[in-house]
Amino acid sequence: MLNAYGLTNKGVEACAAQIGAACREGFQVIPNYWPEFTKGAEIAVQQTLEAIALYRRHLGEAFWALELNFSCPNVQEDISCNVTDGLACVRALKTAHPDLFLIAKLSVVHPYEFAQELERAGVGALHAVNTIPYELVFPPDRHPPSPLVEVGGGGVSGGPAFQQAYEYNKGLRPLVRVPLIMGCGVTGEEEVQRYLDLGADAVSICTLVLCRPAEAENILVSY
Numbered sequence: 001m002l003n004a005y006g007l008t009n010k011g012v013e014a015c016a017a018q019i020g021a022a023c024r025e026g027f028q029v030i031p032n033y034w035p036e037f038t039k040g041a042e043i044a045v046q047q048t049l050e051a052i053a054l055y056r057r058h059l060g061e062a063f064w065a066l067e068l069n070f071s072c073p074n075v076q077e078d079i080s081c082n083v084t085d086g087l088a089c090v091r092a093l094k095t096a097h098p099d100l101f102l103i104a105k106l107s108v109v110h111p112y113e114f115a116q117e118l119e120r121a122g123v124g125a126l127h128a129v130n131t132i133p134y135e136l137v138f139p140p141d142r143h144p145p146s147p148l149v150e151v152g153g154g155g156v157s158g159g160p161a162f163q164q165a166y167e168y169n170k171g172l173r174p175l176v177r178v179p180l181i182m183g184c185g186v187t188g189e190e191e192v193q194r195y196l197d198l199g200a201d202a203v204s205i206c207t208l209v210l211c212r213p214a215e216a217e218n219i220l221v222s223y
Contacts, residue, residue, distance in 0.1 A: 012033070012050075012051045012054050012055075013054055015031070016031070016051075016054045016055050016057070016058040016059065017058050019031055019055070019058065019059060020058035020059045020060070020062070023059055023060075023062035024062075028062075029059075029062070030065045030066065030067055030103065031051075031055055031059075031063070031066055031067065032066075032067040032069055032105070033048060033051050033066060033067070033068060033069065034068075034069040035047070035048050035068060035069075035070070035085070035086070035089050037081065037082060037085040037086075037089075041084075041085040041088050041089065044085060044089060045088065045089050045092045045093075048068075048089060048093065049092075049093070049096060052066065052093070052096075052097060052100070064100070064101055065100070065101035065102070065103060065124070066093075066100060066101075066102055066103070067102075067103040067104075067105055067127060068086070068089065068090070068093075068102060068103065068104050068105065069105045069130065070082060070086045070104055070105060070106060070107070070110070071105055071106055071107030071109075071110070071129065071130035071131075079109055079110065079111075082110075083110065083111070083114045083117075086104070086114070086118070087114075087117055087118065087121055090102060090104065090118060090121045090122060090123055091121050091122075094121065094122040101124040101125075102122065102123045102124055102125075103123065103124065103125045103126070103127055103181070104118045104123045104125075104126050104127065105126075105127040105128075105129075105130055106126060106127065106128040106129055106130070106172075107129055107130050107133070108128075108129050108132055108133075108136065108164055108165065108168045109133065109136075112171060112172055112175050115128070115172055115175065115176050116175060116176060119176050119177065119178050123178065124178060124179070125178050125179040125180070125181060125201075126172075126176060126178055126179070126180050126181065127180075127181040127183065127204065128165070128168060128169050128172055128180065128181070128182060128183070128184075129165045129168055129169070129183070129184045130155065130184065131154075131155025131156055131157045131161060131184065132155060132156045132157075132160075132161040132164050132165065132184065133155060133156075134149075134154055134155060134156050136164060137156040137160050137161060137164070138156070138160075157184060157185065157206060157207045158185060158187060158207040158208075158211070159185060159187045160185070161184050161185040162184065162185025162186070162187070162191055163185070165182075165183070165184035165185050166185070166191075166194065166195070166198070169182045169195065169198055169200070170198055173198055173199045173200075179201040179202070180199070180200060180201055181200065181201065181202045181203070181204055182195040182198065182200035182202075182203055182204070183195070183203055183204030183205070183206065184204075184206075186203065186204070186205050186206070186207070186208055187207075187208060188208070188215065188219075189218075189219050189222065192205070192219055192223065205219065205220075
């Protein structure tokens, strides 16, 4: 899946073309899209529909699924509004594109009821979790403070984020029936196995791929 790389990516038009080229070379890619609810739910839904049209144009039959990222720790959103807008977005997309397989990416700050409502709204799979908001990993009174304080926020991934992501998934797994992708904080094979032991249908590996790609490749081969 292709998430935004940094916060300076070139937008859906450029990314969709790159994904389409990758698919034609034989890669299997599910685009990841962040509905920008800070502009209002109606605008976010319209922009998501426009993104879907671009993905269909560039990917053709290779576009069968879309991951909706409802968890961007770099943007301050009211959680209750995020939940309401997220559900409205899923319902609108399922009405417009009933055959499109939707994956919802969650945050540890989302209540479990949100995941259950998403399942009832027609989401085909859940992905938990995105990076952990830095203040949950490095409290404001921590010394030295998190370096993310200086840039106004952000999310923590890698090893420091694992335990909170693990506990969130542990509570979520019994509450939903759709496939559950577990992730965040995977630094090696041990974390992959712990997620699988929780009942993960799949495990996402992100930071490890960037930091130690050879180790990530070994894990993929092993499983």
